Amino acid sequence: METREISQAVISRLPRYLRYLGELKDEGVERISSQELSSRMKVTASQIRQDLNNFGGFGQQGYGYKVEFLYDEIGKILGMDKTHNLIIIGAGNLGHALFNYMNFERRGFIFKGIFDVNPDVIGRSIKDVEVLSLDCLEEFITENDIDIAVLTIPKTAALNVAERLSKTRIKGIWNFAHIDLNVPSHIQVENVHLSDSLMKLSYNINRGEE
Amino acid sequence: METREISQAVISRLPRYLRYLGELKDEGVERISSQELSSRMKVTASQIRQDLNNFGGFGQQGYGYKVEFLYDEIGKILGMDKTHNLIIIGAGNLGHALFNYMNFERRGFIFKGIFDVNPDVIGRSIKDVEVLSLDCLEEFITENDIDIAVLTIPKTAALNVAERLSKTRIKGIWNFAHIDLNVPSHIQVENVHLSDSLMKLSYNINRGEE
Numbered sequence: 001m002e003t004r005e006i007s008q009a010v011i012s013r014l015p016r017y018l019r020y021l022g023e024l025k026d027e028g029v030e031r032i033s034s035q036e037l038s039s040r041m042k043v044t045a046s047q048i049r050q051d052l053n054n055f056g057g058f059g060q061q062g063y064g065y066k067v068e069f070l071y072d073e074i075g076k077i078l079g080m081d082k083t084h085n086l087i088i089i090g091a092g093n094l095g096h097a098l099f100n101y102m103n104f105e106r107r108g109f110i111f112k113g114i115f116d117v118n119p120d121v122i123g124r125s126i127k128d129v130e131v132l133s134l135d136c137l138e139e140f141i142t143e144n145d146i147d148i149a150v151l152t153i154p155k156t157a158a159l160n161v162a163e164r165l166s167k168t169r170i171k172g173i174w175n176f177a178h179i180d181l182n183v184p185s186h187i188q189v190e191n192v193h194l195s196d197s198l199m200k201l202s203y204n205i206n207r208g209e210e
Numbered sequence: 211m212e213t214r215e216i217s218q219a220v221i222s223r224l225p226r227y228l229r230y231l232g233e234l235k236d237e238g239v240e241r242i243s244s245q246e247l248s249s250r251m252k253v254t255a256s257q258i259r260q261d262l263n264n265f266g267g268f269g270q271q272g273y274g275y276k277v278e279f280l281y282d283e284i285g286k287i288l289g290m291d292k293t294h295n296l297i298i299i300g301a302g303n304l305g306h307a308l309f310n311y312m313n314f315e316r317r318g319f320i321f322k323g324i325f326d327v328n329p330d331v332i333g334r335s336i337k338d339v340e341v342l343s344l345d346c347l348e349e350f351i352t353e354n355d356i357d358i359a360v361l362t363i364p365k366t367a368a369l370n371v372a373e374r375l376s377k378t379r380i381k382g383i384w385n386f387a388h389i390d391l392n393v394p395s396h397i398q399v400e401n402v403h404l405s406d407s408l409m410k411l412s413y414n415i416n417r418g419e420e
Contacts, residue, residue, distance in 0.1 A: 008410075011410055011413050011414075012406075012410055014409070014410075014413070015403070015405065015406035015409040015410065016390075016403075016406060018409070019388070019406075041390075042390075077413065078409045078410075078412055078413045079409075079412040079413055079415065079416035080409070080412070082412075082416065084412060084415070092307065093303050093304075093306040093307030093310055094303075094304070094307035096303040096307075097302065097303030097304040097306075097307055098404070100303055101404075103388070103405060104405065104408065107405065107408075107409070109408060109412075147415065148411065148415070171415045172411045172412075172414065172415045174407070174408060174411055178229070178313070180226075180251075180252075188411060188414040188415050190407055190408070190410055190411035190414070192402070192404065192407055193225070193226075194308070194311075194402065195225065195313060195314065195317065196222075196225035196226060196229075197384070197400055197402055198314065198317075198319060198384060198400070199224070199225040199228070199288045199289075199290070199317070200218075200221055200222055200224075200225065200288075200400055201358065201382045201384055201398060201400035202288055202289040202290070202292075202294060202319075202382075203221050203224070203287065203288045203289055204221070204382065204398040204400070205289065205294070205357065205358070205381045205382045205398050206289035206292065
């Protein structure tokens, strides 16, 4: 497979391809043309060809894409053939929601632990996993080969926790705190800024009214 | 203000500008050059000028941007000077988390109701608001001038609910269900596909290891 640099815009679209290809696979579809995929996904066929060409010849002229093969290949590109160990920092409602969401496990994302600073919450169990004190953070990460930390804590706490995480073996932070984190470049950060998303919806609603 | 079409990419970046400008405002900063803003936000000064030029002359050569003015203007563009009435459909952990997140209210997003189909959940209270049966959906939307519906339900249920919402006065859907909704063009949809975001993080982690 080619390993040239792929833009983050393309990467952002890959999970959606994976979702649609998974549905096609479930429906028993073996191959699909870029035109058919285009009408399902409501993106142009040329965009699909351009995106998928980044990964080298999956499509064949006049034949289309092999669904299962393409599904597997995109899965591999996204690291879905590997297992990742996660912890959640912040055992509030959002932390609970993510911890309970089983589909992540099917994708190889294994939640190993959940942390909080609130003494009323520490020691309680979620799905048979005990909420731990943030004091144990570094030790737990080392002992359990944790790759990804999920931050579901207020922004004031997030900066300090991110700094602590920077000194561990953590490779990625999935950040729900409403602040941009400042971490060394070997740590990847993926932000989910929910307010930003809601504001974008607000813009589009109000624009529609003009 | 100019009303020409602004790309969704620019719109996506506006909430982040608003966040940084809000912080500057809180720090008592009155004006800022695109260079200073650039080094804070870690985007190029030329990107900042390009983005903000979309909305007409906020910046003045050699003077910089007036922080409070720019904050207010971007806020207005994003509809933050208006109030939006929301309902949440799905009273699970994620629905709870969003309902409890007070910062949305500060931005004018008022959660008016929360719905579920589970008889064990219907009738319970969250922050003094009773969880209602989905049977009351259409009536509640009309009577309470609801603009936005938040979907925190499984994808199998989301398609049906989206179809019901299409026949109401709803203007926007904030969709957390892991499926693309098919709604009439007068309804704006903003998707938060959490799995997609986690997969993107997985890609970036694994790429870093190659």
